[in-house]
Amino acid sequence: MKQLDKESMKLQYLKFTNSLKSLMLSTVDEQGKPFISYAPFVKKDGKLYIYLSRIANHYRYMESNSSVDVMLIEDETSTENMFARQRARFVCQAANIGNEGHEDIFELFGEAFGKPTINMLKTLDFSLFELTTLQGRYVAGFGQAFDINLTAEQFDHVARDGHQQTKSS
Numbered sequence: 161m162k163q164l165d166k167e168s169m170k171l172q173y174l175k176f177t178n179s180l181k182s183l184m185l186s187t188v189d190e191q192g193k194p195f196i197s198y199a200p201f202v203k204k205d206g207k208l209y210i211y212l213s214r215i216a217n218h219y220r221y222m223e224s225n226s227s228v229d230v231m232l233i234e235d236e237t238s239t240e241n242m243f244a245r246q247r248a249r250f251v252c253q254a255a256n257i258g259n260e261g262h263e264d265i266f267e268l269f270g271e272a273f274g275k276p277t278i279n280m281l282k283t284l285d286f287s288l289f290e291l292t293t294l295q296g297r298y299v300a301g302f303g304q305a306f307d308i309n310l311t312a313e314q315f316d317h318v319a320r321d322g323h324q325q326t327k328s329s
Contacts, residue, residue, distance in 0.1 A: 170312045173298050176246055177232055177310075181272060183208065186229040187221035195221055201230075201291075202268040206311045208252070208291040209265050211281060222254040222289060230291060241301070248298045250310065252291040262288055 183201045186194060197218045199210040208230065212219045222228055234246040259266075265288060269278045296308045297318070305318040 166315060166317070169300060169304070169306065170315050172300060173248065173306070173308065173312055173315070176234070177203070177248060180232050183210070184231040184233060185210070185218055186231070187218045188225050188227065189217070189221055190224065200269075200273060202265065202272055203310065204265060204268060206293070206309065208250075208293065208310065209268075210289050210291065211269060211278075211286050212289060214285040214287065219287070219289075223256060226254045228252045228254045228291065244299070244301045246300055248296060248308065250291075250293040250296040252293050255290045255292070257288050257290045259286075259288055 181200055182198050185197045185199050187197070189195050195217055197216070199212060199218070201208050201210050203209070212222075214220075230250050230252055232248045236242065236245070239245045259282060266278055266282070293310045296310065298306045298308045298315075300306070307316045307318055308314055
C-alpha cells in the first residue's frame with residue numbers, strides 16, 4: 161500500500177471515529193457469558209471514557225472483570241455495503257476512576273452531550289470508567305483492515321491471511 165493511501169486511510173479512520181458519540185460495549189457477566197450494550201463516550205490522550213450508572217449491568221460486569229471489548233461502527237443508514245460496514249474494534253482494560261479530579265474529562269462530555277445533561281448525571285449514581293485500549297483493528301471495507309491504536313499512530317495494513325503487510329514508521 162502506498163504511503164499516500166495509508167495516510168488517507170488514517171484520515172478516514174480519524175474522521176470516522178471523531179464523528180461517533182457512542183460505542184458498543186462487550187463485557188462478561190458473573191457466569192462468564194458475554195453481555196453487549198452501548199455507552200456514550202469521549203476520547204482523551206489515547207483512552208476512551210464512558211460514564212455509567214451503578215444500576216447498569218455493564219457497570220457491575222466491568223467492576224468484577226476489567227476485560228472489555230468495544231466497537232465503533234458506521235450507522236446502517238450511511239453505509240454503502242452492509243457486509244463491509246466501517247468499524248473499529250478495541251480490546252480494552254476498564255478501570256472505574258470515580259468522579260473526583262477529572263474535570264477535563266467532564267468538560268469533554270459537556271461539549272459532546274451538553275453541560276446540563278452531564279451536570280444532572282453527576283448528581284446521580286454515575287461513575288467514570290477509563291478504557292485503556294490494548295489493541296485495535298479498523299476495517300474500512302473489503303480488503304481494507306488495519307491493526308491500529310486509538311490515535312492511529314499505529315496503522316498497519318493486514319493481509320488476507322491475517323498478517324501485517326506494512327509496518328508503521
